[in-house]
Amino acid sequence: MSKEPKKVAWMEDYDGGKYPACPSCGEPAYYPDQCCFCGQPFEQDDELLKEFNHSVQIERDGYTVVQASNNHVHIYASDGTLLSHATCIKRMTEKDLERYLENHRRLMKELFKEV
Ligand SMILES: [Zn+2]
Numbered sequence: 782m783s784k785e786p787k788k789v790a791w792m793e794d795y796d797g798g799k800y801p802a803c804p805s806c807g808e809p810a811y812y813p814d815q816c817c818f819c820g821q822p823f824e825q826d827d828e829l830l831k832e833f834n835h836s837v838q839i840e841r842d843g844y845t846v847v848q849a850s851n852n853h854v855h856i857y858a859s860d861g862t863l864l865s866h867a868t869c870i871k872r873m874t875e876k877d878l879e880r881y882l883e884n885h886r887r888l889m890k891e892l893f894k895e896v
Pocket of ligand 1 (some may be wrong): 803804805806807808816817818819820821
C-alpha cells in the first residue's frame with residue numbers, strides 16, 4: 782500500500798542550521814522525493830529542492846573538496862584519487878570545507894608518521 786506524500790520536516794542541528802528529515806520516521810532526508818529509510822513519499826517542497834541542488838567546492842594545495850547535493854563530502858587528490866568520503870548532515874560552507882580538509886590532512890600525518 783502506498784503512503785500519502787507528506788511535507789518534509791525541518792530539524793535544527795546543534796549549531797542552529799536546519800536540515801530536512803522524514804516526517805514519519807525522523808531520519809534525515811537524503812533524497813528529495815522519498816525517505817530512504819521508511820519509504821515515506823515527500824511532497825514537493827521548493828526549499829527542499831533548493832537544498833538538494835546545492836553543492837560547494839573548494840580547491841586548496843592541489844586538493845579538491847566538494848559537498849555534493851546528497852550531502853556527501855569528498856576529498857580528491859590532484860590526480861583525481863578519492864581520499865575521503867563522508868556523509869555530513871550539515872550544509873558545509875567554503876570555510877567548513879577548508880577546516881574539513883585541514884583536519885583530514887592532520888589526521889593522515891598522524892596516522893602515517895610512524896610507518
Ligand atoms: Zn522515513
